[in-house]
Each structure stands twice: as C-alpha cells, then as structure tokens.
Amino acid sequence: MRYLIIALYLLCISTAFAQKGSLTGKVTANNTPLAYATVTLAGTRHGAKTDEQGHYQINNLPAGQYQVVFSSLGYYPERSKVTIAADAATTLGADLKEGNAQLNEVVVTGVSRATQLRSNPVPIVVMNKKEIDQHVNNNIIDAIIKGVPGVTAVTTGPNISKPFIRGLGYNRVLTLYDGIRQEGQQWGDEHGIEIDQYGITRAEVIKGPASLTYGSDALAGVINLIPYIPNGEDGKLNGDWIADYHSNNGLVGSSLGLSYKKAAWKYAFRATGKMAHNYQNKIDGPVYNSAFREYILSGMLRTDKKWGYAQLAATIYNNQQEIPDGSRDSLTRKFTRQVAEGPNDDIKNRPFVPEDLLKSYAITPLYQHIQHYRIYSKNEFKLGDGVLDASLGWQQSVRREYNHPTQPQQAGLYVILNTLNYDLRYSPPVFAGLETSFGLNGIYQANRSKAATDFPIPDYNLFDVGAFFFAKKTIGQADISGGIRYDTRNIRWDDFYVGPNPGNGFEQRVAANTPGGRLQFPNFNHNYHGISGSIGITYNLNERLLLKANIARGYRAPNITEIGSNGLDPGAHIVYLGNRSFVPEFNLQEDLGIIAYLKDADITAELFNNQVQNYIYQSRLDDADGNPVVIVPGNSTYQYQQSKARLYGAEFTVNLHPHNLKWLSFNNSLAYVVGLNQNEKLVAQSNGAAKYLPFIPPLHVRSQVGIKLQGVYGIFSKVSFRAEADIYSAQNHFYALHNTETATPGYTLINTGISATVGRKGGKPLFDLFLQADNLFDVAYQSNLNRLKYFEYYNASPNGKLGIYNIGRNLSVKVIVPF
Structure with a gap:
C-alpha cells in the first residue's frame, strides 16, 4: 500500500x-x-x-x-x-x-456529461423555450403534452395535469426542477406540479426507465424542467414581462422576469401571478368550483469560475385551487353546492349555485390551498479533467383541503411534507475513450398531519439512498452507453389513532388511550430494495440517419398511499384503501428507434415493449351485490390492486420542411399504447372487464400546417400562422371492472394560432405577440384521462350526458415584452 x-x-x-x-x-x-x-x-x-x-x-x-x-x-x-x-x-x-439543429441538440438529463441528443440511445425529447411559448397553456405539463408524442396527463380541470409517459404515471414519472427531484404529495389524483410555467426555458423528457442517475421511481421516465440561467450582456439588466389572457375561464396571467450578469456572477428573479374563474363548455355551461389562483416567486444567484460553478436558488409557490364535486340537479343539470354536512346534507337536493358565482374570480369556501417552498444549491468542481457535482436541496409541501361548508376554516386534510434532497457524483477523466460517472443520491422525507378531520395516509418517515455507475464509449460509428444502479428505501410510521373531536364534531388524531379512539394506521417499518440498469447503442449510419436500441430495467418502491392509505382524500372525493403487503414494481423495457433528418423531412419511429412485475393500480370497490361501496357519503371508494402488466406501443413523427419552400412546414405525430392486465385469474373472473389497465390513452394523431412569412410587414416581422388537428380515437380498451372506467368516444379538436414580433423596422423589437384559438369549433368532449368524467351522482340524465366535460372553445392572447 x-x-x-x-x-x-x-x-x-x-x-x-x-x-x-x-x-x-x-x-x-x-x-x-x-x-x-x-x-x-x-x-x-x-x-x-x-x-x-x-x-x-x-x-x-x-x-x-x-x-x-x-x-x-x-x-x-x-x-x-x-x-x-x-x-x-x-x-x-x-x-x-x-x-438540422434538433439533431445536434445537447441534453443534460440522465447522462454523465452533457451529451448530444444524436448519441443518446435512450428515447429523449427536448423542448426549448420558443416551442413552449408557441402554445398558450394553463400549465407547463400541458405545453409538454402538445410537443412530445407519448406524453399525456390525467386532469382535474384546466389547471391540474399529472404527467403520464406511455401509459404510466403518478410516482412512476420522476419530475425534476433544475435536476432536483420535485417532491410534493404526488400520490393524489388531483395533486398537480408546483412549478411556474413562465419560468421554464427548457424541458427534457426521457421515455422509459433508462435514467439511472436520479434514483428510483422513474419507471415511466423523467421530465426535467430547467429554469432560465442569465447569459446576457455584462453589466446590463435584462428581463421580460409576460401577459396572458384566456377567454374561456377568464384566466389572467402576468409574469415579470429579471436577470443580471456581471463578470463571473449571474442573478435571476421572477414573480408570477395567475387567476381564473370557472371554465365552461356547451354541455355543462360554467363548471362550478373549477377556479384557481396562483402566485410564484423564484430567485437564483450563480458564480462561474475556472474551478467550476456554485449556484443557490429558491422558489415559493402558493395556489388556491377549487375542485368540483359534480353535484347537480337531476332534471335541469344545473350545478348545486354543498351547504350542510352529515345527515343534514341531502346530496340530491342541494341548492342551485347562484349565477353570480359561476363567473366570479372569488375562491369558494371549499377548495385546496397548496404551498410549496424550495431552496437548493448546485455546485460543480473541476478536478483536472474530472468533474465533481454536488447538490443539496430542501423542500416543504403544505396541503390543506377544505371540505366543511358549515366550518369553512376547518381543513379536512392538512399535511406537511418536508424533503431533503442530496446528490453527489463524480465524472473521472476520459480513459481510452471511455466516459464514466458514478455517485449516490436520495431523499429523506417526513410527512405530518396537522389539525385536520380526515386522515387518508399516516405520518411517515422515508429514507432513500441509491448508488449508480454510468459509462459511455464511441466505437467507430456506434455510441454505446449504459449503467447499473442499486436503491434501498426505508419507510416507517408509528401507531396512528383517530377519535372524536368534541370541539367541531368531526374526528382528530388522538393518543392511544383516548376514550373512543381507534387505531387507523397500525405501525409499519419496511425496507425495499431494487437493482436497475440500462444498456443501449446508437449506430450512426451517417450524419442524417441513426438507429437506436436500448433495454432497461426499472425499479419503484410502493408509495405511501398504495401501502398505507385508509381514509378520505377530500379533494379527490375518494376513500383510498392501501395494502401493506405490496412489493416493489420492476419493469423491463425494450426500445427500438430510427431517426432520419433528411433534406426536406425529419422522420422518427420509436417502438417499445414494457413488461411490469407487481404493477399497482386503483380499482373501484363494489360489494357482493355489485353496488359501489360507500364509506363516506358522496365519495367513491378505491382499493389498490397488484398484478403483472404489459404495455407496448409506438410513436411516429414525420415533419416536412421543403428546403425550396422555407416558409412551409407540415408536422405530424402519432402515439399509440396498449396496456394489458396480466392477472389471468382476475381477467377470467371478470369476463374480460379487467383485461386492460386504467388510464391508458387512446390512439393520438396530431397534424399541424405552419406558414412562416419571410419578410417584414410594417411593424410586424417573424409572422407565422399554424392550423392544427388534434385527433383522439375512441378508447374501448379500458379497465371496466366495477365501472372503474367507461368507454370514451373519439373526437377531433381544431386549433389555430398566429404569432409575430412587433417593432419598428430596423429598430429593437417591442414585444412578441401570440394569438391562439383552441377547440375552435367548440366540440363537446370528454378525455378518457379526465377525472371529472366520473364526477356524477346519477345513473342517467335528461340530455344523455353524464359526468363533467372538458373545456370548450378558448381564445387566448399572450404578449412577451423583452427588455
């Protein structure tokens, strides 16, 4: 030695x-x-x-x-x-x-070093700020859905979108903010992403479990949302002001961003505010209790030196979000509102919602209040030709759900989740053309219930740590990369007793020896372990034609609601029942792809096959007579199940851009996924009702014609027009057991848009203008991923329409003023 x-x-x-x-x-x-x-x-x-x-x-x-x-x-x-x-x-x-610029795009997600997109065998798509800005959206996930085939979302109204990748979602999609795991209460159906849509300059999406550098839970893939880092002229204050208006729900959005760079130091700040009243469609009219308000602050300072860089950033998110419950009059189908509770609440005879409340920006007494705080540090140290990266972050998610009309200040759900993120990785100097990286990362979490009346999950502590090794090498025309990872997670909680609260007549958490108390969550302590890995190859036939293949194994430990839930989530209107005996999910996914960037067209074809062991999903609970189990009146009861599953499908894109007609583009994409429940016994017993998995999107085709005018027209330049057909086929392959899901008819939405830069010829541009019409012909439709489709109290209605429909025609205008 x-x-x-x-x-x-x-x-x-x-x-x-x-x-x-x-x-x-x-x-x-x-x-x-x-x-x-x-x-x-x-x-x-x-x-x-x-x-x-x-x-x-x-x-x-x-x-x-x-x-x-x-x-x-x-x-x-x-x-x-x-x-x-x-x-x-x-x-x-x-x-x-x-x-082609896209072919040479550099990605930073899921690799050891910044890597060109062309050399990465993993299916990954990049959206830049220009593409994000091109579409007017209610949230950042909706922008990604429009730009990345294979990405969908389960929605609860316009402002809540939970991302799904190739039919898998919830904790299977790992969402990152600037490379840091986004940790909130992801288990809830109506729990969205607490991120400022105006502050994102780039989104990178990995499809599948091949990302080994971020930890477990990325069974479906990764969405990395990257905020702006100042890179302007030294000593000059730069920024932008964004104004956004939507006609359907009256959304008014405003965001001010500032940035400053001086020598090695960079600073950035953004303040955003949004508010909207109820959205509407021609079947339901204004959908009561779908309004929201949102306020976000973010700031960052960074220094870049010869030795590397150090960055400190923080965000504050505050959202008040109404959630419809679907109650309405059986004959007129007008929405009604809850004003009483318990035996005094006659669900089918509630009073009508006053007209003045349907277009009001005021938040009703029954709503969710979500706050998210984040502070994190990212550092990079150059050690010769090697690099050491270290990050540490803290997040706090505060969620209160108010569901008591007689005591509006009393939260039904009140939980606080604290998370510590840590990440340490080292990329040694390249040896014999081999790029390597290794490290460890994970999270520590503590979740606590406060002064609430409903307790769907216990107070728990979670510790997660994982170690990985990643390598990449170019051999001739082939780029080969892969790695291996080991994760371990401990989750535990103590006995949790619930008993009567004399002060308000509801329930509260009580001590073990309290008279009338009952044990709602028996203590639990369990360790989960898993090995994941990936190996893939990109073969460069030439600079324009690539072949890609990858095989990856993913791992995910059950989340808190899947193993520990036993109560009502007021915002979801669901009583969740978990299973303490669940084991981790593992999947094996094979991907094949071909990418051709030709003179007049870009063509991409990706095929995938995904086998999932111990797949966990929700199923509505019925009694022996086939009637829905009702534990809490007015709320459904769902029990988690576990079985084998298989998902397979494809995504295709054909984007035409004739080099002799530089003003014209014709972009087309197709995404298709099938999800099969491989619990053969259950499928047989249910006469095929359980054959398919829940939340599987139908065949989706998007076609867009774009025209970019080349000249300057008075004060207008960079003028572009687009017309788009968004086509969803009928979804007849659904999880039908106990009417958990029902068939969904197909529909086509026509969207149009105009954008231009406004400013005097030869002078500095004044602002960018975006005009957009979504669902131009006001089609009445229900997405099969729309949770509000199932918010219904009756078995039939006079108009033959059950549940709540998606948003109708929406005209919007957005202005971005740079300075």
Whole structure:
C-alpha cells in the first residue's frame, strides 16, 4: 500500500508539471468564417468558441491524442482526431455543412456529461423555450403534452395535469426542477406540479426507465424542467414581462422576469401571478368550483469560475385551487353546492349555485390551498479533467383541503411534507475513450398531519439512498452507453389513532388511550430494495440517419398511499384503501428507434415493449351485490390492486420542411399504447372487464400546417400562422371492472394560432405577440384521462350526458415584452 501511495503521488506530480500543448484553427461554413462555433475535445472539459473571424485557440492541453468536435447550431458536427505534442502548437480547422439543429441538440438529463441528443440511445425529447411559448397553456405539463408524442396527463380541470409517459404515471414519472427531484404529495389524483410555467426555458423528457442517475421511481421516465440561467450582456439588466389572457375561464396571467450578469456572477428573479374563474363548455355551461389562483416567486444567484460553478436558488409557490364535486340537479343539470354536512346534507337536493358565482374570480369556501417552498444549491468542481457535482436541496409541501361548508376554516386534510434532497457524483477523466460517472443520491422525507378531520395516509418517515455507475464509449460509428444502479428505501410510521373531536364534531388524531379512539394506521417499518440498469447503442449510419436500441430495467418502491392509505382524500372525493403487503414494481423495457433528418423531412419511429412485475393500480370497490361501496357519503371508494402488466406501443413523427419552400412546414405525430392486465385469474373472473389497465390513452394523431412569412410587414416581422388537428380515437380498451372506467368516444379538436414580433423596422423589437384559438369549433368532449368524467351522482340524465366535460372553445392572447 505504501508503494502504491508513493506511485500515485509521483504520478500526480508528473502530471501537474507535464509540458502542455495548444490547439488552434479556423472554423468555416461553406468556406465562410463561422462565428461562435463550439470546439470541444470529446470527454474532457477543454473547449473554446470561435471569434467573429472563425478563429479559436485552446491552451494548456496535456500531450496526447484527442477527438475534436466542431459544432454550431444549425450545422452538422464534424469530428477529427488530432495528436497534441508537448510544448507545441497544433493547427486543425473544419468546414461545417448546414444541417438540422434538433439533431445536434445537447441534453443534460440522465447522462454523465452533457451529451448530444444524436448519441443518446435512450428515447429523449427536448423542448426549448420558443416551442413552449408557441402554445398558450394553463400549465407547463400541458405545453409538454402538445410537443412530445407519448406524453399525456390525467386532469382535474384546466389547471391540474399529472404527467403520464406511455401509459404510466403518478410516482412512476420522476419530475425534476433544475435536476432536483420535485417532491410534493404526488400520490393524489388531483395533486398537480408546483412549478411556474413562465419560468421554464427548457424541458427534457426521457421515455422509459433508462435514467439511472436520479434514483428510483422513474419507471415511466423523467421530465426535467430547467429554469432560465442569465447569459446576457455584462453589466446590463435584462428581463421580460409576460401577459396572458384566456377567454374561456377568464384566466389572467402576468409574469415579470429579471436577470443580471456581471463578470463571473449571474442573478435571476421572477414573480408570477395567475387567476381564473370557472371554465365552461356547451354541455355543462360554467363548471362550478373549477377556479384557481396562483402566485410564484423564484430567485437564483450563480458564480462561474475556472474551478467550476456554485449556484443557490429558491422558489415559493402558493395556489388556491377549487375542485368540483359534480353535484347537480337531476332534471335541469344545473350545478348545486354543498351547504350542510352529515345527515343534514341531502346530496340530491342541494341548492342551485347562484349565477353570480359561476363567473366570479372569488375562491369558494371549499377548495385546496397548496404551498410549496424550495431552496437548493448546485455546485460543480473541476478536478483536472474530472468533474465533481454536488447538490443539496430542501423542500416543504403544505396541503390543506377544505371540505366543511358549515366550518369553512376547518381543513379536512392538512399535511406537511418536508424533503431533503442530496446528490453527489463524480465524472473521472476520459480513459481510452471511455466516459464514466458514478455517485449516490436520495431523499429523506417526513410527512405530518396537522389539525385536520380526515386522515387518508399516516405520518411517515422515508429514507432513500441509491448508488449508480454510468459509462459511455464511441466505437467507430456506434455510441454505446449504459449503467447499473442499486436503491434501498426505508419507510416507517408509528401507531396512528383517530377519535372524536368534541370541539367541531368531526374526528382528530388522538393518543392511544383516548376514550373512543381507534387505531387507523397500525405501525409499519419496511425496507425495499431494487437493482436497475440500462444498456443501449446508437449506430450512426451517417450524419442524417441513426438507429437506436436500448433495454432497461426499472425499479419503484410502493408509495405511501398504495401501502398505507385508509381514509378520505377530500379533494379527490375518494376513500383510498392501501395494502401493506405490496412489493416493489420492476419493469423491463425494450426500445427500438430510427431517426432520419433528411433534406426536406425529419422522420422518427420509436417502438417499445414494457413488461411490469407487481404493477399497482386503483380499482373501484363494489360489494357482493355489485353496488359501489360507500364509506363516506358522496365519495367513491378505491382499493389498490397488484398484478403483472404489459404495455407496448409506438410513436411516429414525420415533419416536412421543403428546403425550396422555407416558409412551409407540415408536422405530424402519432402515439399509440396498449396496456394489458396480466392477472389471468382476475381477467377470467371478470369476463374480460379487467383485461386492460386504467388510464391508458387512446390512439393520438396530431397534424399541424405552419406558414412562416419571410419578410417584414410594417411593424410586424417573424409572422407565422399554424392550423392544427388534434385527433383522439375512441378508447374501448379500458379497465371496466366495477365501472372503474367507461368507454370514451373519439373526437377531433381544431386549433389555430398566429404569432409575430412587433417593432419598428430596423429598430429593437417591442414585444412578441401570440394569438391562439383552441377547440375552435367548440366540440363537446370528454378525455378518457379526465377525472371529472366520473364526477356524477346519477345513473342517467335528461340530455344523455353524464359526468363533467372538458373545456370548450378558448381564445387566448399572450404578449412577451423583452427588455
């Protein structure tokens, strides 16, 4: 050991004092100097940008052989091998050919180092800010749905969207904010994502369990939402002001963003506010109790030095969200409202909602109040050609759900979740062309119920830690990458007693020896373990045609509601019943893909097959006579089940952009997934009613024609028009047992939009303008992923329409004023 230490010490000294070389040259495009092109040495942190004449210089390079990558947005990269001699200058140039910018997009999600999209065998899609801004949306998840085939959402009104990837959702989709796990109460059907849609500059979506660097729960994939990092002119205050209005629900949104950069320091701040009254459609009219208010603050400071960078950021989220309960008059179908409780509440004879409340921005007494606080630090340290990344974050999620009209200040659900995130990873210097990374990360959580009347989940503590190893190597035209990960999670809680509360007539948490108390959650302590892994290859037939294949194994421990729930979630109007004996989910997913970026078209085809062991899902509970079990009047009862499952399907995109008609584009996508319940005994007993999995989206086709005018028209420039057909086929493959789901007819939505930059010719643009019409022909429809479809108290209605319908026609305008 002593000799080994001496040898390593001498090696470090010799490396430190080794003579250095340099690399210089010129980058052109069609023999014209190319400014601001990037020159990097693959697998190292060495690189440079070209100046306005296309020249670059990289100094202090250890002697050796390197692969040099020349790249620039809108051009195909060029790779060359070069040998750097000690104490000498080496010259190398490149002439880049015009190409597709998306093909050369750099991604940071799920890899050891920033990696070009083309070389990643994992199915991953990137949306930039321009694409996010192009569509006017109620939340950030809706923007991703419109831009990424295979991503859908379970919705509860316009403002709550829970992301699903290829038919899998809830805790199976790992949502990240700037690479930090987003932790709230994800288990609830109506628990959305607490993130500012206006503050996201980029979204990266991984489809499948191949991301090994973020921990368990990414069984379906990862959505990484990346906020803006200032990169403007030194010493100048930059920013933007966004104004947003929607006609259907009167949504008014406003967001102010500021950024400042001075030398090595960067600062950013954003304040956002939104409010909306009830949305409407031509079947239901205004949907009572679907209004919301949202306020968000975020800030960041960062310093970039030669040794790396340090970043500190914080966010504050405050949301008041109404949730409809679906109660209405049986004949007129007008919405009614709850004003009494218990035996005094006649659900089918509640009073009508006054007309003035249907268009009011005021929040009703029955609503959810969600607060989310986050502070985190991200740091990167350059250790020679290696990199050490470390992050630490704290989050607090506060959720109160008010469901007592006679005591409006009394929360039915009141839970506080504290989460500590930690992540440490090291990427050593590249050795023999092999890029590697290893590390560990995880979370610690503590969830506590406060002064509430309903207790769907116990107070629990959770500790999660995992270690991973990831590697990537290029061999000729093939990029090979993969890795392995091990996770362990402990979840525990103590005995939880509930008893009468004389002060308000409801229930409260009580001590074990309290008269009238009952044990609602017996104590629990269990460890879950799992191994996940991935291996894939991208074969570059040429710069325009790629073949991809990947196989990955994922792991997910059961979440708190699946193993521990035993009570009413007021906001969901569901009594959840969990199962303490559930074991972790594992899946094995195979992906095949082909990507062709041709002169006049981009073509992508992705096929997947996903086998899930111990799949956990909700099923409505019926009694022996086939009637719904009602534990709490006016609320459904759902029990979690576990079985084998299989999901398979495909996504295709064909985007036409004739190079001779640069003003025209024709973009098309198709997504299809089938979800099969492989519990053969249950399927047989139910006569096929349990054959399919719940929450599986139908065949979805999207076609969009776009026209971009090339000239300047008075004060308008960058004028573009688009018309879109959003087509959903009928979903007849659904989980029909106990009427958990019902068939959903198909529908087609027509959307249109106009955007332009406004400003005097030759002057600085004043603002960007976006006009949009969604559901232009006011089609009455129900998505099969719309939870409000099942908010119904009757078996039949005079108009033949049951449940609540999705949003009708919506005209919107958005203005972005940069400064």
